[in-house]
Amino acid sequence: MMQVRVSVVSISILFIIPRLTHLSCSISFLESTLLSLIVTQNQPLSRHKHKARGSNGIDTSGLDKQIEEKRLRDAQIVQQEKQEAEYMLEFSRRLEDYEAAAKFKKNQKLQDIIQTLEEQVRQPKNNALADGQVELEKCGPSSIQIFEGEDNGHTERKKNQQQQLKGWCSELMAEKER
16 A cells, blocks of 8 residues: 555656756755655654554543543532532521521510510609609609700799899889889
8 A cells, every 4th residue: 555655656746747847946856855755655654653642643641631630620610619509508597597696686675675665654754753853763764854945943933033023113113103
């Protein structure tokens, strides 16, 4: 078969040589071209029979190595995704526990406030003492507050104003009589 290839090359060169000679090519160029063609025709089988490569010139060990690396990367990615999913499940479980505990504390605080308000509603109103002294055990802490517009000395001040007005009126009447 190799002889057939060489002869095919020889025949093709015989067809090429007349065309090249009329283009003024040198004989040495033709000889070197012929030799390179013969050498390449004799070596294709050895080129395809490389130790690390398969019969088609493919480096199968390198491909196997790449396939194994890809399989390991894929397995590592799957493992990471699995760890992330487990972490997210644990995180969501802890978040739900925290929210439930916070909701329980909030409800407990709300119940304490409601109970305090109910106790205050049951207590008698306006139970502050007339002398102005406040006892927290009887009245509760809200009795200590003084609100804007609240005037404890209103009645006394009103009497003083009425007496002052009466005094002014009597002075004016006295001046008019004179």
